[in-house]
Amino acid sequence: MVGASGLDWGHELFNSLWWIAKGFVITSAIFLVVATVIIKFTGWGRMFWRISGGYFRGRQSWPAWGLLAIVVLLAVYSVRISGLFTYYYNDMYSSLQLGVQALAEHNAADADHAKTLFWQSMGVFGVLATIYVAMGMVTYWLNNAFQIHWWKWLNTRYLDDWMTGKAYYRNRFVDDTIDNADQRIQQDVQDFVNGMFALSFGGNVGPYGVSGGGVIGSGLTVVSFTPILWKLSLPMDLFGQHIPRGLVFAVFIFTLLATVVAFWIGHPLIKLNFWFQRLTANYRFGLVRLRENAENVAFYHGENEERAGLNYRFDAVIENTWERIFRLVKFYGWNLLTNQTSAVFVGLVMGPQVLAGTTTLGNMQQAGSAFTSLQGAVSMPQNSYDAFTYVRATLVRLDGLQDADDKARDLPTIDTAELLEGLELTGVDVNKPDGTPLITDLSLRLVPGDALVIKGDSGVGKTTLLRSIGELWPYTTGSVQRPLGDDSLFLSQRPYLPLGNLRGAITYPVTPDALDDVALREILIKVSLGHLADRLDEDDNWGSTLSPGEQQRIAFARILLLQPKLAFLDEATSAVDEGLEYTLYNLVRTEAPNTVLVSVAHRSTVDRHHNQRLDITGGGGWELTPLDAPVSV
Known part of the structure; x- marks a missing residue:
């Protein structure tokens, strides 16, 4: 069963399963190598391993590795089915174009063939959509199961570390004593897990989101969609230069330049997010302290003084929030500009080719989908840099808590x-x-x-x-x-x-x-x-x-x-x-x-x-x- 795009859907089940198997093995190997390099040679990688390395070591780590392997496998599947959807769109639009041409030429045979191809594409869509919906629910459940399992382990690990050796009390004697350890355990631990998962596989952390399926999903998308775009891309002329497979080169060069500028704009967010977490924790602590001492405050008629103190803490939160907003306006504005520019790029290049009859509407549609997916994957660091700064701040806060606990235990005792x-x-x-x-x-x-x-x-x-x-x-x-x-x-x-x-x-x-x-x-x-x-x-x-x-x-x-x-x-x-x-x-x-x-x-x-x-x-x-x-x- 060959579609208008030329893909043989009759053999695609076996081909896709084989692609997923190969993709899983290769992705897992590359992921482990890259993770090892990051942990060994980067400061934030060492912080990550210090915070959560125990989750992936020892006999108790088998459930963690098992869940992680399943999540990676599902990420490979997700990219594969996304690629298959582009072929479905090619089939559908190419069959419609073929049908319109046949009707214009009063060619009944070609019109009947176009109808067959169209309804065949609808059948393919039904199969793909059923798989996509069913696997979407399974993926959602398993992704959250992995995060909850990791979250429980890390919460226990930090709670035990905080309680061991009376560190929860003695860290007040450490220089630059840690503020709001309760918030670091209650919120930062969860943000750490959600953030690491989001950066790897896509998702949300705090107020930010990670696009493109995270680092792993983006890498797989680049590997999967580059051949599709390469196959569909025709030569293009730019500034008097003839560029073969021009769309492929354009997406990488354009996104690289946009990412460099986005990093430059967004870098101050690391410090701003750190202070946001600290200032909101200080404000919450003031509210809790008032609640716990409500009777004493009421006897003293201290409402005005307490209100002034709370307003002072809240004003600091608002000041930081505006600083973050001003920075994010620039960051999001740049990202919107680059995304909108890329949205019309394929139309500008391939629209004249469709009108000239050198390519089909289905090819243009598939190329547009592939270009968008590829551009989103390559620009993932650019679009998700705000989320990275939030996770980086969380890393610093959790590592700081552990460092304070270690120093507290090292203090002398009688x-x-x-x-x-x-x-x-x-x-x-x-x-x-x-x-x-x-x-x-x-x-x-x-x-x-x-x-x-x-x-x-x-x-x-x-x-x-x-x-x-x-x-x-x-x-x-x-x-x-x-x-x-x-x-x-x-x-x-x-x-x-x-x-x-x-x-x-x-x-x-x-x-x-x-x-x-x-x-x-x-x-x-x-x-x-x-x-x-x-x-x-x-x-x-x-x-x-x-x-x-x-x-x-x-x-x-x-x-x-x-x-x-x-x-x-x-x-x-x-x-x-x-x-x-x-x-x-x-x-x-x-x-x-x-x-x-x-x-x-x-x-x-x-x-x-x-x-x-x-x-x-x-x-x-x-x-x-x-x-x-x-x-x-």
């Missing part, structure tokens, strides 16, 4: 060894970031049942000492021996209450499944939270729902439930009255008698529950004195 019971500090020095001493050569030992209260003026280093013992403060030397893991519990002035139900908030940081609800309710009653005993399964933002005093009583409930061997309490009763403070401490001393307590407190009424007192006097000085036996009832 030498820590496990001690089954008690607490022992040896030669501990605590300094400010500038090297000013807070505590010098502190040594002490606490045994089960001991309770130490730390006193001193504000700013002398009481809480910083707790941070040092907890391996948070990097400007510390010496050694500490203490129970590790869940056997040590640190309670701050405002206890952390995770999102979720009340049961999980009480038992944090351990899972609540192993604890009995009856015991939970009894302990809530003991710490004067009996009104919450029937709300264990209620989901709420408990950090906002409960008063500061109620939150501090939740912290004491944790000590009673978990029975840690060592507990640190930093101003843990500052939000409750002295009577309730006495009750809470007395509960801990009587129901968890072997727990070693280390308290930071300004109130003198806390002292009675401790048998040792550490006074931090400033300038590195300290004094350890015994107290009377803790009061218990």
Whole structure:
């Protein structure tokens, strides 16, 4: 079944399958070679491998490689069927031209033959369209399956990296500390995956799109459509020069020059997109901070100040947006100019040839489709440079987060060894970031049942000492021996209450499944939270729902439930009255008698529950004195 274009559709199934198979093998090989070169010899390639190389290494990478191979195969198929559609258009328009000529010449035989060719082309279209629609749905699903699989892996990888070694806390001590790590994990990770996929296979990333099927689709299009255009292109005369196969040379030369100019215009977008992501994250952080501190702002009547601060952040976003728009107007204007120029190029060259009878309308239509596809593929870097700048900014932000996490883990920590019971500090020095001493050569030992209260003026280093013992403060030397893991519990002035139900908030940081609800309710009653005993399964933002005093009583409930061997309490009763403070401490001393307590407190009424007192006097000085036996009832 030969069409008007001369293509034998009867053998095209086998020919196309063979073309797709060869194309897949060759494309895969070239893709791997080019990717290796980029990763090894370019800065952004090395950033890519540092960020996501683990996804493609090791035994766990087989699903990734399998999905990637399927996506590449589908890209090869997509280019092949696009090429076949150009032959269909050639068949249809050539049959129509043949029919018009036959009618004009009153040639019934040629007219019948033209009708046969036309309806044959319609049948070909039906087959191609059915395949195209069915495979389009399959392609959409598999492309997204690959991106979701990659996204899940990379999100887990960055979340784990951020949490490992307390980097989420300690990266604040790194020079040029990373802004908005939450946004980099939540948004930049997804943008990275979408962007890398779009640059390779086409698609969208952020506000930008990648045309031409990405780098792989564009490369395949060049290989597939250049022979088509070469076959259909006739010689052309330009500025007195005779150019054989002129359309082919024209598309490459024209697009190369247009791309160079587009890169020059669009280069500043790399920096502008980086700042856009940063400034929008800063504005979102300000809104979240207002929401989390809504009650305090309302009590202060601070709406005007907050509004001014948010407007300042938003104005920075708008200023950056206008800078991007001004740059994009120039970028898009140039691209529109070059695209519109190329749109009429084939008509200008081949229109006179059709009118002269040296070629057919179908050939011109196919040549136009091939020229447009080829021009779109070759100009993919030009048209998609805005998307590349967005992806490049995302690369920089994710690489910066990983670099900050690595540096945070490399910061020094106090030498820590496990001690089954008690607490022992040896030669501990605590300094400010500038090297000013807070505590010098502190040594002490606490045994089960001991309770130490730390006193001193504000700013002398009481809480910083707790941070040092907890391996948070990097400007510390010496050694500490203490129970590790869940056997040590640190309670701050405002206890952390995770999102979720009340049961999980009480038992944090351990899972609540192993604890009995009856015991939970009894302990809530003991710490004067009996009104919450029937709300264990209620989901709420408990950090906002409960008063500061109620939150501090939740912290004491944790000590009673978990029975840690060592507990640190930093101003843990500052939000409750002295009577309730006495009750809470007395509960801990009587129901968890072997727990070693280390308290930071300004109130003198806390002292009675401790048998040792550490006074931090400033300038590195300290004094350890015994107290009377803790009061218990």
